[in-house]
């Protein structure tokens with residue numbers, strides 16, 4: 318039985334050390350007024366609680382899950398293995414500048430998809446924007462906010478002056 322509490326996006330990161338980057342995803346979701354929750358859960362350090370959280374998130378009505386990890390970054394793939402919800406992966410910067418995280422997140426064997434974003438802050442922000450775009454398919458008010466966001470970005474670029 319679903320216990321819909323209005324939550325739409327779950328943001329999971331493998332370590333608290335990912336938070337400085339992933340706060341950009343959370344800030345973006347908050348800016349658009351999208352109900353979200355951020356948790357630290359690790360694919361290899363807390364596999365059981367991670368699986369339990371994903372099952373609970375589905376029951377609570379979550380529609381998109383963002384998974385962020387660094388190094389041997391299997392978190393997003395493991396999340397995707399537990400759910401049919403769309404999973405967006407954000408590779409964290411790492412000892413290898415995030416290239417290891419990127420490859421580990423993006424190179425999913427065919428069958429269990431993870432939509433992988435850019436390394437670091439840009440990926441965190443874009444994961445939130447992509448989650449919002451997915452939600453906006455059935456929510457006209459969110460689509461309108463995305464249109465305004467894009468228009469504002471365009472205004473800023475067009476008003477740039479070079480001295």
Ligand code: RP5
Pocket residue numbers: 330331332333334335359385386387388409
């Ligand atoms: C990954 O290992 C985490 O997502 C983090 O990016 C990286 C390092 O974790 P800590 O050693 O800082 O906890 O699992």
